[in-house]
Amino acid sequence: MKKKRFSLSTCLIYIFLTFFCLACLFPLLLTVIVSFTSEASIEKNGYSMFPEHFSLEAYKLLFQNSAVIFRAYTISIFITVVGTTLAIFITTMAAYTLSNNKVKYRNMIALYFFITTLFNGGIVPWYIMNHKLGLIDNIWALIIPTLMFSAFNMFLIRNFMDSLPNELRESAYIDGANDMRIAIQIYLPLCLPVIATVCLFYAIAYWNDWFNSIMLITNKDLYPVQYILFQIKSNLDALKAIPQNASLSFKLPVEAMKMAVVCLTIGPIVLLYPYLQRFFIKGLIIGSVKG
Template sequence: MRTQRRISFSTATIYAALTLFAAACLLPVLLTLMVSVTQEDSIVNNGYSLFPAAFSLDGYRTIFANGALIFRGYAVSIFVTAAGSLLALVVTALAAYTMSNPNVKYRHFLALYFFITMLFQGGLVPWYLMCTKLGLTSNILALIVPNLMFNAFNMFLVKNFMESLPSALRESAYIDGANDLRIAFRIYMPLCLPVLATVTLFYALAYWNDWFNAIMLLDDKKLYPLQYILFQLRSNIQMLEMLPTGANAAYTLPAESAKMATVVITIGPIVFLYPYLQRYFVKGLVIGSVKG
């Protein structure tokens, strides 16, 4: 006879609280989706609503008026995000392995050097001059290499995680004749999968949301990422709204619905990526923050 499992009052309370919290987190996403399919006049008259008075796809029509440009921007952003995140992850992991290796003579000095970059930056002009000298203009590398100089916070996160691993792993590998490169990729990287997944998500978000490099370093429309294309579109809509009344009186520009439509379009890939990394996210962030 199967016994039914009883749920205690405290457990039921926790489940109810988590359900309400999840609903509260989902509410802004649902509101954004509904506003993106709401007629502009309804938004102006009634404000944002989960139950719009009039549905309209004008916001999406405005965005996809030049569909080829949008889809090309999607392809560029996906490539830059995938390639940039992978390269940045490799650079960060190798730097973290070096910083965590007690056999590196000046590792504490190097750690201090990287830490200083978290407090001070060179400024926009030196950054731009360096990018132009390296030829990072009007090519796809302009969207990858400037952000490839890894974030010091991510490096320290991985470094602290690696320092929590037993040092006997490295010593036994040395005895077996393995060099540091093999130890890093064959032993430490698989064991550091939680924190590496966390850092990968950080880099993917940074690359996916980046439009600044495009506005500073690119002049070829074929290389524009999705975020910069949508940024230009929003700027054009805002400029048209500033025209004198009557210039666009025959058609109400879907400013608010287009704004929400851009959010829906841009969050898609990240929303699909996060579930695959979610199980590693908290573990990697917590252990990498407190160990070492």
């Protein structure tokens, strides 16, 4: 069996990719390490990969009221799972409709969706609409306003569907299947790569959303984790701005707590991405070059 020989160019490519991966990983590792660093070490040496003293004080303070954090995590997980599921279903059904060449005026409908990527009504009409729909101080206020699907995601799925043979739909029609059955049983399984890609986009949007909480929620029991952590960071910035003679901010691990907040925020998404990574690149490339 002939052994594969490495050329100089191949070695250079591997070296470049290794350094590139390390460069991408470095900020994440630094964030985690700083979150476990004592405030005195940060003040003395700045951010360091090898701190003088490690400390759990930042996480102890964050979880001092652990019931609030865990409740916020529960709210965030619920709105992310439910919102992503509903958004994926609506986006996929809209994409299937616009990919069907038997639908009249489908290009005009697509233009209508495209216009929404260029213009929006503004915050005041958005708030009034949500108020009229009763989306104030309830769990649906964190789901439905973001549920109005992104036109970019819809076009991504539609372009992927356009790359599938139209004979699939015609054959299903001949066999007596309706459009709902064709979409769910034939097109959805074939579109898993692009659906997984869009699913990641929606999940990140729902998980990172704190704007809806500020605008539509006053009940503290409905605050998602992003808004709770946003409040913590704002309070830390306010404490740090206190004059030195008050010295209150120096009693708290301000910088370490900021990094701990980042770790708590990105953790679930970092864990989710590896499961969708094998679909991500394929779905993004195929969905973006067709049509």
